[in-house]
Amino acid sequence: MAQGTGTLSGKVTESDNGNPLPGAQVYVDGTTNGTITDGNGHYSLSLPAGTSTVSVSFVGYTKQTTKVTIQEGKTLNKDFALSADLFNLNDVVVTATFSKRTQFDSPLSMTEMDSKKLEKLTSNSQADILRTVPGITAEGGGGEVASNVFVRGLPSGGQYQFTPIQIDGIPILSAFGLNSSAHDVYFRNDLGFRNMEFVKGGVSTLFGAGSVAGIINYSSITGSAIPxxxxxxxxxxxxxxxxxxxxxxxxxxxxxxxxxxxxxxxxxxxxxxxxxxxxxxxxxxxxxxxxxxxxxxxxxxxxxxxxxxxxxxxxxxxxxxxxxxxxxxxxxxxxxxxxxxxxxxxxxxxxxxxxxxxxxxxxxxxxxxxxxxxxxxxxxxxxxxxxxxxxxxxxxxxxxxxxxxxxxxxxxxxxxxxxxxxxxxxxxxxxxxxxxxxxxxxxxxxxxxxxxxxxxxxxxxxxxxxxxxxxxxxxxxxxxxxxxxxxxxxxxxxxxxxxxxxxxxxxxxxxxxxxxxxxxxxxxxxxxxxxxxxxxxxxQKSAGYLxxxxxxxxxxxxxxxxxxxxxxxxxxxxxxxxxxxxxxxxxxxxxxxxxxxxxxxxxxxxxxxxxxxxxxxxxxxxxxxxxxxxxxxxxxxxxxxxxxxxxxxxxxxxxxxxxxxxxxxxxxxxxxxxxxxxxxxxxxxxxxxxxxxxxxxxxxxxxxxxxxxxxxxxxxxxxxxxxxxxxxxxxxxxxxxxxxxxxxxxxxxxxxxxxxxxxxxxxxxxxxxxxxxxxxxxxxxxxxxxxxxxxxxxxxxxxxxxxxxxxxxxxxxxxxxxxxxxxxxxxxxxxxxxxxxxxxxxxxxxx
The missing domain is CATH 2.40.170.20 (TonB-dependent receptor, beta-barrel domain)
Known part of the structure; x- marks a missing residue:
């Protein structure tokens, strides 16, 4: 064990029935130091000696945050029981933001669709997915691609010009209007997306390709210890x-x-x-x-x-x-x-x-x-x-x-x-x-x-x-x-x-x-x-942001x-x-x-x-x-x-x-x-x-x-x-x-x-x-x-x-x-x- 560190370990379960939650995230706020629970809900995390703020989150459950004090060379046992979050309000926003803020605590309006909802719509056009979002008019009469999407009364022509589509934080296409092809022609939905977020307002719209009207971001599933x-x-x-x-x-x-x-x-x-x-x-x-x-x-x-x-x-x-x-x-x-x-x-x-x-x-x-x-x-x-x-x-x-x-x-x-x-x-x-x-x-x-x-x-x-x-x-x-x-x-x-x-x-x-x-x-x-x-x-585009x-x-x-x-x-x-x-x-x-x-x-x-x-x-x-x-x-x-x-x-x-x-x-x-x-x-x-x-x-x-x-x-x-x-x-x-x-x-x-x-x-x-x-x-x-x-x-x-x-x-x-x-x-x-x-x-x- 490295000098000046200790260990935080324990188990993460469902509060209603005590069942373990494999794949739950345990991490130190404001850092990338974290781990996930194993198949039985157990975790072990090395922390520097002293006081740290630790959060535990799992999709569909309310995040818990607590302060823990670690002694050098010692192990502190800490269990967490998460309650169901029926509305995903405590899911961490990932679209172009760098602080781990939840939907509920973000100073902007946003809509999230999780993998279970997307799973039922994998074969459908973007219009069928996006027409459920407040403020969006989505037309899908043309079929699976080239959906016309309008947001908040902006005269976009329907081609995602004010609502660029991103996959894992990078736009499908960074330039608009080189020709008239809509950006959804370059990809299709499949089972590999963890969620879709549509965000409007806040500094999140300044990062990446940038769009003050809103950003549609699909996040891919990445592997974990739980197959x-x-x-x-x-x-x-x-x-x-x-x-x-x-x-x-x-x-x-x-x-x-x-x-x-x-x-x-x-x-x-x-x-x-x-x-x-x-x-x-x-x-x-x-x-x-x-x-x-x-x-x-x-x-x-x-x-x-x-x-x-x-x-x-x-x-x-x-x-x-x-x-x-x-x-x-x-x-x-x-x-x-x-x-x-x-x-x-x-x-x-x-x-x-x-x-x-x-x-x-x-x-x-x-x-x-x-x-x-x-x-x-x-x-x-x-x-x-x-x-x-x-x-x-x-x-x-x-x-x-x-x-x-x-x-x-x-x-x-x-x-x-x-x-x-x-x-x-x-x-x-x-x-x-x-x-x-x-x-x-x-x-x-x-x-x-x-x-x-x-x-x-x-x-x-x-x-x-x-x-x-x-x-x-x-x-x-x-x-x-x-x-x-x-x-x-x-x-x-x-x-x-x-x-x-x-x-x-x-x-x-x-x-x-x-x-x-x-x-x-x-x-x-x-x-x-x-x-x-x-x-x-x-x-060619070059941007700087702060x-x-x-x-x-x-x-x-x-x-x-x-x-x-x-x-x-x-x-x-x-x-x-x-x-x-x-x-x-x-x-x-x-x-x-x-x-x-x-x-x-x-x-x-x-x-x-x-x-x-x-x-x-x-x-x-x-x-x-x-x-x-x-x-x-x-x-x-x-x-x-x-x-x-x-x-x-x-x-x-x-x-x-x-x-x-x-x-x-x-x-x-x-x-x-x-x-x-x-x-x-x-x-x-x-x-x-x-x-x-x-x-x-x-x-x-x-x-x-x-x-x-x-x-x-x-x-x-x-x-x-x-x-x-x-x-x-x-x-x-x-x-x-x-x-x-x-x-x-x-x-x-x-x-x-x-x-x-x-x-x-x-x-x-x-x-x-x-x-x-x-x-x-x-x-x-x-x-x-x-x-x-x-x-x-x-x-x-x-x-x-x-x-x-x-x-x-x-x-x-x-x-x-x-x-x-x-x-x-x-x-x-x-x-x-x-x-x-x-x-x-x-x-x-x-x-």
Whole structure:
């Protein structure tokens, strides 16, 4: 035994029944000195002689903290009995914070979802996970990826621009707007995540990539002395099968591992003839250093996945009531995607382009990340993270019409609108049979997009915990650096099909001077294919930050600042095949300030408030060239956010009530809109917005087995500036409700569990002009399961889950391609409904 040390040992148990808690953490506050309990709940921890503050925590239980006095060379026995924490209020916040503060004691609003909840949602999109969070509007009508996520009335376009996604403290992507791919295309949820935290406000938003509006952070399971193994098999109607695996444990006394992954095949949820297929594998190895004073963890990911993406399509319009229409075959049309439109090819200046649409949203590649932290003897803590990522990525999609008419057409109208002879004939490509005179036609476009991406990220910081007067400080100074590069090569082409599910390709022929002319060949509109974009965008970011997290009497205080320099590099071909390029560089600086405070009113109630002044660097793709080599101006968009509220935590009841105020100035909003000639173009609009809102969350356990919960957000958001369209000032922000919420009930007795929830989304408008109203809708979700023990530590759960239980046809959006020109009149309305009801069956083995 080292000189000047002693030993603290004992047992950690459940207070209700005395059962041991294996894997509980026992650690010295403000240091990395700690250990975990063994399979029988026992622990042993070497401590310096003298008085130390020791905490004991375990997920789902209330943390205990006590002072112990250790004598040199002696052993002090100390047992702990932890009581259940039904609301996880005492879980330690890990997202970008350096003091071990719990949710309840953090001066910010946050939402946590633990592994048990995530386990039931591994196959779902980020929208299904995030729509349960107060203040977030999440749309998942497109499928598993590219969810549209809006937070607190910010006009983000839905691509996580104000709510970056992190995995283990490092952003999936550090730069926004190199192209329009959402960041969730680069990873999938699996069983290997310990929890998800969404934090808003406080200095936590200054670290890492930085975002004053909020950060979504997924923390991976890392191995411990207690092995954890899990296999989950899933089936769903519509031809879905998925297998997930998790394995974690100990390699030796100081080395631990965790591995997770999945393989999945899916022909649904909508039948298109296209398939979602692929998988992902993630893992980490953690090495403890110098008797637990430090750790080195190596993380890795490999993904090879293809996902079908659903866009808006023509819906039946009955005086503003939108519903799924009937097709030529008399059956309900759920989508106009079709596997018959996958074999087209056409010439470009750079060779023949072959259709990529069968790949859907394709991502192949991964990342390697290293995480090092060390607690020095003088109480300085060093943390270093670095990541390299490289992905081959395509975002191929069916658009929502031909860009001119955009709705199903009568055969005679189709010919007249395109100047074709009235005696032209329509035949099915697959059979050669003519169409019936009453059959509708639907001309659509496909957009293929190649978007490979590479990124290098590094973060370095030092923190020190110290007492100054009667206050305890946790001071952090650090730097964040990244370089991200992404291509954007786009190809667009058109085809003609009839109007039904999985439209059949249609050929149009006519006679001209005795010669047969083909307007389409195999359904492909002759001459419609072209390459429309050949770009490379990159961004280099360097930031420094300084923050202090303070504990003083009943107060927890945050204060911090961040300064960041961003430099963007733009390369765009001026006319495809011209071999001439516009090249430009833009750069700017941003400054952020955050302050937050919490007052401990009692053991059951805390008051909190926070304020932040932040920035957002405009999307590089929004920057145009004024003349060759000369770009538009580039300056940060300013965000101000303030929040105040109260947290309540009792034995059976927890609640959070808060009000917030958010403004955003001179936002460069980028949209893909129809150009009127069958193509699409990027349209930039400069906007400012303001939102005032109220968020409330409550959860009540009637018994330890029965829980009622819910949340409500009411907000007043509006445009305060719209360049070029002053008439839109005062309008609602597009696609965002002024009222939304959720109600749920859950039961779990350890054998049988069941839950029912209902998410409500209020009225919205489809565009900035507010010319198209979208009615309120709700999504109900049912989950139930039965668990049986297979041994002392082994179990099996058979569960069923139903998404959209009531089979709602709520409309999440109109046609982004039509934008402000879209109206609510006519026989058809182009919109995207939520996905229809789907039933999942899951078998989960734990051992």
């Amino acid at each position: 954890e193994n899990k296999i989950q098999l899933e089936w769903a109607d519509g031809g879905r099968a998925r297998a997930d695996v998790l394995s974690s444990g100990q390699i030796n006394k100081t080395t631990f591992y965790a591995f997770s992954g999945f393989l999945r095949y899916d022909e649904g949820p909508l039948k298109t003839g296209l398939k979602t297929v692929g998988g992902q594998f993630r893992g980490n190895i953690k090495k403890m250093l110098n008797d637990g004073k430090g750790a080195f963890t190596l993380y890795g990911q490999y993904i090879d996945d293809k996902v079908v993406f659903y866009l808006p399509y023509p819906l039946k319009n009955d005086n503003g009531n939108y519903s799924r229409p009937k097709g030529n075959d008399g059956k309900t049309v759920y989508t106009t995607l079709t596997g018959e439109a996958t074999d087209f090819s056409f010439d470009t200046p750079y060779g023949v382009h072959k259709s990529q649409i069968s790949n859907g949203v394709m991502t192949k590649g991964g990342y390697l990340m290293a995480d090092f932290n060390y607690n020095f003897d003088n109480d300085w803590v060093l943390k270093v993270k670095t990541k390299y990522a490289s992905y081959q990525h395509q975002f191929n999609l069916f658009l929502d019409g031909d860009g001119v008419h955009n709705v199903p057409e009568l055969q005679s109208d189709y010919l007249a609108a395109r100047g074709l002879p009235a005696n032209a004939t329509f035949t099915y490509v697959s059979t050669g049979q003519p169409l019936k005179q009453t059959d509708l036609l639907f001309q659509n476009r496909i957009l293929d997009r190649n978007r490979p991406m590479q990124e290098l990220v590094g973060e370095f910081n030092l923190s020190k915990n110290f007492d100054w007067g009667s206050a305890n400080h946790n001071l952090t100074i650090g730097t964040f650096n990244s370089y991200t590069s992404a291509r954007d090569d786009d190809y667009i082409y058109s085809y003609l099909g009839d109007f039904r599910n999985q439209p059949k390709m249609v050929d149009v022929t006519y006679q001209e001077n005795g010669v047969t002319q083909n307007y389409t060949e195999g359904g492909y509109i002759v001459g419609s294919g072209s390459q429309t974009s050949n770009k490379v965008n990159a961004m 923050a202090d997290e303070i504990k003083w009497n009943r107060f927890n205080l945050d204060v911090g600042l961040r300064y960041e320099h961003a430099k963007g590099f733009i390369t765009s071909e001026t006319g495809i095949g011209s071999n001439t390029f516009d090249k430009g560089t833009v750069q700017t600086n941003g400054f952020a300030l955050a302050m937050a405070g919490l007052y401990k009113l009692s053991h059951q109630a805390n008051l909190y408030a926070n304020f932040s002044k932040g920035y957002f660097f405009p999307e590089i793709r929004s920057v145009k060239f004024i003349s060759p080599g000369v770009t538009q101006s580039y300056k940060p968009e300013k965000i101000y956010q303030a929040e105040a509220g109260a947290k309540f935590g009792f034995k059976n009841f927890a609640a959070n009530l808060g009000t917030y105020y958010v403004t955003l100035g001179d936002r460069r909003s980028v949209d893909f809109v129809n150009d009127g000639a069958g193509g699409v173009t990027e349209q930039v609009s400069v906007q400012s917005t303001r939102t005032i809102g109220l968020e409330a969350y409550a959860s009540y356990y009637l018994t330890k087995k029965l829980n009622f919960y819910g949340n409500l957000t009411v907000q007043n958001h509006e445009y305060t500036k719209v360049e070029g369209n002053p008439d839109q000032v005062g309008n609602w922000l597009r696609r965002q409700p002024r009222a939304m919420g959720m109600l749920g009930i859950a039961y779990n007795d350890g054998v049988f569990d069941a839950g029912l929830s209902d998410n409500f989304i209020g009225k919205r408008f489809a565009n900035d002009a507010n010319t198209v109203k979208l009615d309120p809708y709700s999504i109900m979700r049912l989950d139930a399961g039965y668990t049986t023990m297979l041994g002392k530590t082994q179990s099996f759960r058979l569960g069923v889950s139903v998404f959209n239980l009531a089979n709602s046809v709520g409309i999440t959006e109109g046609s982004p391609r039509q934008g402000n020109s879209q109206i609510s009149g006519g026989d058809f309305f182009v919109g995207r409904p939520i996905l229809p009801r789907r039933v999942y069956v899951r078998a989960t083995f734990n051992f």
